Amino acid sequence: MQKLLFTLFFFLTSQLVLSQGFQVNFQGQKQQGMGGAGTALPIDGASLFFNPGSTSFLKENSVNLAMTPTFARTLFVDANTNQSARTNSPMGTPFSAYAVYRKSAESKLFFGLAVYTPFGSTVQWEDEWMGRFALTRLELKSLFIQPTVSVKLTEKVGLGVGFVYCVGNVNLQKDLPVMDASGNYGHAELAGKANGFGVNAGVFVQATEKIGFGLTYRSQVNMSVTNGQATFVVPSSLEANFPNGSFSSSLPLPQVITLGFSYKPTDKLSLALDVNYVGWKAYDTLAFDYETNTSSLFDTKSVRSYENIFAFRGGANYDFTDKIAARLGIAYGISPVQNGYVTPETPDANRINYTAGLSYKVGKHFAFDASIFFTHLKRTDTNIETNLSGTFTTNVVAPGLAVIYRF
Amino acid sequence: MNFKNTKRLILGLGILSFTFACKPKETSIEVSAGDVDPTRFVSIGGITTSGFMDDALYAEGQENSLGAILSEQFKLVGAGNFNQPLMPSSSVGWSQNGMSRLLLGYKTDCLSITSLSPVRIASQGDLTGFGSYVYSSSNKFNNFGIPFIKTTEFSTPGIGNPANGLGLYNSFFTRMASDPLNGTIKADILAKNPTFFTLFTGMDEVLMFAKNGASVGSLTPINGAAGIGFDGSITDLLTDLTGNGSRGAVSNIPDVTDFPFFTTIPYDGLNLDADNAFTLNEIYNPIGIYFQVGKNAFVIEDPTAGAFGARQMVEGELILLSVPLDSMKCNKMGSVFPFRNEFILTNPELLQIRNTISGFNAVLASAATTYNLAFVDSYSFFKKIKTGIVYNGISLSAKFVSGGAYSLDAVTLNPRGNALLANEFITSINQKFKATIPKVDATKYRGVIFP
Numbered sequence: 001m002q003k004l005l006f007t008l009f010f011f012l013t014s015q016l017v018l019s020q021g022f023q024v025n026f027q028g029q030k031q032q033g034m035g036g037a038g039t040a041l042p043i044d045g046a047s048l049f050f051n052p053g054s055t056s057f058l059k060e061n062s063v064n065l066a067m068t069p070t071f072a073r074t075l076f077v078d079a080n081t082n083q084s085a086r087t088n089s090p091m092g093t094p095f096s097a098y099a100v101y102r103k104s105a106e107s108k109l110f111f112g113l114a115v116y117t118p119f120g121s122t123v124q125w126e127d128e129w130m131g132r133f134a135l136t137r138l139e140l141k142s143l144f145i146q147p148t149v150s151v152k153l154t155e156k157v158g159l160g161v162g163f164v165y166c167v168g169n170v171n172l173q174k175d176l177p178v179m180d181a182s183g184n185y186g187h188a189e190l191a192g193k194a195n196g197f198g199v200n201a202g203v204f205v206q207a208t209e210k211i212g213f214g215l216t217y218r219s220q221v222n223m224s225v226t227n228g229q230a231t232f233v234v235p236s237s238l239e240a241n242f243p244n245g246s247f248s249s250s251l252p253l254p255q256v257i258t259l260g261f262s263y264k265p266t267d268k269l270s271l272a273l274d275v276n277y278v279g280w281k282a283y284d285t286l287a288f289d290y291e292t293n294t295s296s297l298f299d300t301k302s303v304r305s306y307e308n309i310f311a312f313r314g315g316a317n318y319d320f321t322d323k324i325a326a327r328l329g330i331a332y333g334i335s336p337v338q339n340g341y342v343t344p345e346t347p348d349a350n351r352i353n354y355t356a357g358l359s360y361k362v363g364k365h366f367a368f369d370a371s372i373f374f375t376h377l378k379r380t381d382t383n384i385e386t387n388l389s390g391t392f393t394t395n396v397v398a399p400g401l402a403v404i405y406r407f
Numbered sequence: 408m409n410f411k412n413t414k415r416l417i418l419g420l421g422i423l424s425f426t427f428a429c430k431p432k433e434t435s436i437e438v439s440a441g442d443v444d445p446t447r448f449v450s451i452g453g454i455t456t457s458g459f460m461d462d463a464l465y466a467e468g469q470e471n472s473l474g475a476i477l478s479e480q481f482k483l484v485g486a487g488n489f490n491q492p493l494m495p496s497s498s499v500g501w502s503q504n505g506m507s508r509l510l511l512g513y514k515t516d517c518l519s520i521t522s523l524s525p526v527r528i529a530s531q532g533d534l535t536g537f538g539s540y541v542y543s544s545s546n547k548f549n550n551f552g553i554p555f556i557k558t559t560e561f562s563t564p565g566i567g568n569p570a571n572g573l574g575l576y577n578s579f580f581t582r583m584a585s586d587p588l589n590g591t592i593k594a595d596i597l598a599k600n601p602t603f604f605t606l607f608t609g610m611d612e613v614l615m616f617a618k619n620g621a622s623v624g625s626l627t628p629i630n631g632a633a634g635i636g637f638d639g640s641i642t643d644l645l646t647d648l649t650g651n652g653s654r655g656a657v658s659n660i661p662d663v664t665d666f667p668f669f670t671t672i673p674y675d676g677l678n679l680d681a682d683n684a685f686t687l688n689e690i691y692n693p694i695g696i697y698f699q700v701g702k703n704a705f706v707i708e709d710p711t712a713g714a715f716g717a718r719q720m721v722e723g724e725l726i727l728l729s730v731p732l733d734s735m736k737c738n739k740m741g742s743v744f745p746f747r748n749e750f751i752l753t754n755p756e757l758l759q760i761r762n763t764i765s766g767f768n769a770v771l772a773s774a775a776t777t778y779n780l781a782f783v784d785s786y787s788f789f790k791k792i793k794t795g796i797v798y799n800g801i802s803l804s805a806k807f808v809s810g811g812a813y814s815l816d817a818v819t820l821n822p823r824g825n826a827l828l829a830n831e832f833i834t835s836i837n838q839k840f841k842a843t844i845p846k847v848d849a850t851k852y853r854g855v856i857f858p
Contacts, residue, residue, distance in 0.1 A: 078848065080845070082845040130799055130848050131800065177800075180856065180858075181858060183853070234857075235858060237511075237858045387799060395430070
């Protein structure tokens with residue numbers, strides 16, 4: 001099982017900054033079609049992520065597999081030189097799998113297993129770009145495995161809790177401003193595996209037939225790298241100054257508190273609204289502690305000073321027939337990155353996400369969901385640590401597809 | 408709608424999004440020369456302007472000179488070709504003393520310790536390359552960066568004439584002068600009919616005086632007529648340069664005593680064990696000098712210091728990098744044998760040097776106003792380097808070699824340092840003349856090369 005998980009894990013490449021910071025919110029195609037809202041609208045197995053409390057209100061067992069190929073392109077225009085550089089990051093493949101099961105239609109108890117990628121990004125900047133001494137490549141992957149229990153306490157109230165085990169890895173690379181006789185700059189690569197634990201808990205209230213409320217808490221997960229490997233390529237005369245060896249570091253994946261609201265004006269139309277409060281303040285410093293320090297290689301502490309933020313998500317679902325449904329959504333997210341702290345690894349900005357989706361049921365057991373996501377980010381800043389100054393513009397497009405087996 | 412249609416629709420969405428995924432578009436940013444006419448840009452100055460670095464004039468250094476880097480940016484707003492008196496591309500270079508350029512290599516000292524150190528790339532300088540006469544009347548030079556030129560010498564006839572004798576002519580001008588025997592530098596500059604110029608002068612003469620431990624020659628007087636005093640010479644030069652309507656930029660000069668050549672060896676770097684401290688106390692206690700185990704100030708010759716003419720250094724005084732390091736480490740130079748004055752800048756000497764620098768800088772600042780020129784504050788730029796700066800993730804300081812801004816001679820900037828200084832010029836020019844000339848990407852210029 002462990003091996004399978006890791007195999008699965010290494011096939012994932014995540015994606016650039018899809019939501020604030022390096023958080024990704026591609027967890028369910030239906031919810032994606034509705035701007036990423038769904039805390040108070042139990043519609044499918046993705047409720048394991050959105051609100052484990054609402055899972056017990058599902059009407060059937062299902063297995064849900066989804067993938068959202070993500071295309072992100074960032075342009076940086078240097079404020080001093082007017083010169084530009086681009087990312088050529090690989091396609092991101094956020095992935096999610098949800099299985100929910102109850103013994104019988106009368107059972108108040110749902111069991112679920114969710115496997116998803118809530119945080120991640122791979123940013124690859126073009127060779128020799130002007131920020132090469134700040135970053136050339138960052139690959140951050142995380143895979144959450146969440147066994148969950150959801151109970152329908154009363155006809156109106158559901159409660160659920162999931163235990164989260166997280167595995168991840170990080171690979172950060174940059175050039176070093178030491179040149180050898182052939183004109184090559186040094187290069188540093190910090191790679192490591194990390195893991196962490198957390199919970200995802202929620203309560204769902206179906207206040208009336210038309211109105212629902214949800215409240216969830218996803219705890220902070222501290223991803224700690226204890227035995228990372230630092231590899232340096234430097235001119236031979238400096239090899240003693242940059243010894244390869246181990247390092248430790250940690251990255252907090254922040255807690256998220258979400259309040260959700262749903263409303264069904266008619267049988268065919270559902271509306272959902274979520275407000276996320278994300279505890280990015282936990283990402284205060286990115287520190288690297290090297291096992292061997294030298295006069296050139298010392299432990300680093302880069303201040304990130306992220307701030308807690310709100311995100312607002314809203315969407316609508318319309319059932320045209322029993323088989324076909326369509327969705328539209330919009331979201332507004334505030335960036336946790338303060339002015340002066342924008343980095344090439346997370347060229348973040350306040351953003352509006354536009355989404356749409358479509359569902360189609362085939363026969364008794366199968367269903368397909370599709371969604372599309374678009375966002376555009378623009379941020380001008382001068383980083384106080386590196387003094388890299390300019391404007392980052394990012395476009396992200398992510399079409400997603402899910403296959404659902406219902407039983 | 409059937410399944411097939413859905414599939415098509417999804418495929419369509421996929422293709423659509425791919426097209427969207429869309430690289431962000433680059434909006435073109437307007438660049439403008441503002442009130443600058445960059446057609447014929449001429450750079451005037453000394454070592455920094457010429458590209459002299461690693462203690463030699465050589466082609467790669469010249470290609471990364473302050474003048475050359477500025478000219479590349481001016482080309483973006485319409486400047487023409489920038490012609491330099493280049494050394495041959497494969498030349499090992501030529502120092503003031505006929506040596507080849509420095510590169511970073513390994514040196515084994517008297518204690519048999521091998522470490523990174525600047526070493527000469529060849530046993531002697533490239534006399535053939537340096538001796539070649541490169542002037543061409545059909546392709547006059549744009550770069551009048553002349554290593555070790557004094558401000559008083561721009562209007563001196565025959566300043567390129569070797570017959571004047573050592574110290575009375577400038578061999579770096581000889582090879583590029585239209586008339587080495589009788590001509591002046593100023594006449595050659597004016598013959599190019601510049602439409603824009605940069606002037607960065609005054610540093611070389613102060614630097615040469617300081618590098619000799621204030622023991623040879625004298626500093627140019629701040630006030631005096633053209634050819635004698637600094638202010639008269641500046642007025643003479645700028646009057647003629649701006650006479651045809653040319654605009655320009657003038658820079659003040661750095662505090663040269665901040666350069667790593669003067670700051671690498673600490674004044675109190677004499678580390679003594681009990682035996683050595685005892686021996687030195689035996690020698691020096693009678694004249695009132697006492698040593699302790701651990702850190703001590705070095706001993707220097709000072710004729711004003713009592714009958715024996717020796718004393719310990721005090722805080723603030725500087726030891727030059729020209730000091731024979733092996734003699735210091737193994738033969739008790741700086742302790743039993745006091746450092747000679749040529750390796751030291753004492754506090755009175757430093758005062759004299761710094762007073763001259765501030766005097767020159769007052770003249771330069773007021774000249775910028777008088778002649779309506781952009782004023783570049785290089786003094787502050789070099790102070791910032793000393794404190795330490797970060798440029799696009801690169802840390803730079805005035806530390807010898809590892810600081811990354813200076814070349815291996817510890818007094819001139821390396822290409823990256825020159826690029827950063829060029830950006831200071833561009834900032835001032837843009838501000839003064841309402842121009843939007845892009846700055847240089849200094850990450851594209853090399854720092855120190857390590858073996």
